[in-house]
Amino acid sequence: MPTIDTTLYLKNQSTSRSPGNQLGKDEFMKILMTQLQNQDPLNPMDDREFVSQMTTFSSLEQLMNMTSSIDNLVESQLISPVIKYSHLVGTNVSYPTFDEETGEKLDVETSNVIAVSQKDGWAILALENGEEVYADSILQINDTTAEKD
Structure with missing residues (x-):
């Protein structure tokens, strides 16, 4: 019988977190998934609200990609002879x-x-x-x- 890795138990996971001033796409997705998991089964999230949140997530992801691209452009320009x-x-x-x-x-x-x-x-x-x-x-x-x- 295979054994279970005890480091994967929830009680062994780190509960401390370091606060940051940026909310990234991973954090947004975690919030959305937690919201979906903890919603009232008799009164689920409105479809329009869910679509709105997914649109916000998509916009956030596009903005982060654009920011990364601009950072790369600026960096390449600074080292250009x-x-x-x-x-x-x-x-x-x-x-x-x-x-x-x-x-x-x-x-x-x-x-x-x-x-x-x-x-x-x-x-x-x-x-x-x-x-x-x-x-x-x-x-x-x-x-x-x-x-x-």
């Missing part, structure tokens, strides 16, 4: 140039940033002089708008 370096558009930057054959450092050039793009997770700055450089290779940033004022 394009967003991170977009403030450089319109600034004058200095960057090193290298000999393509030898890899030897030639000089430091400057140009205005006209766009920011992303390649393999790295931010690439498109410059007014036609060059494209990785954002992490920038040596100096000069705000050209401050000079015009």
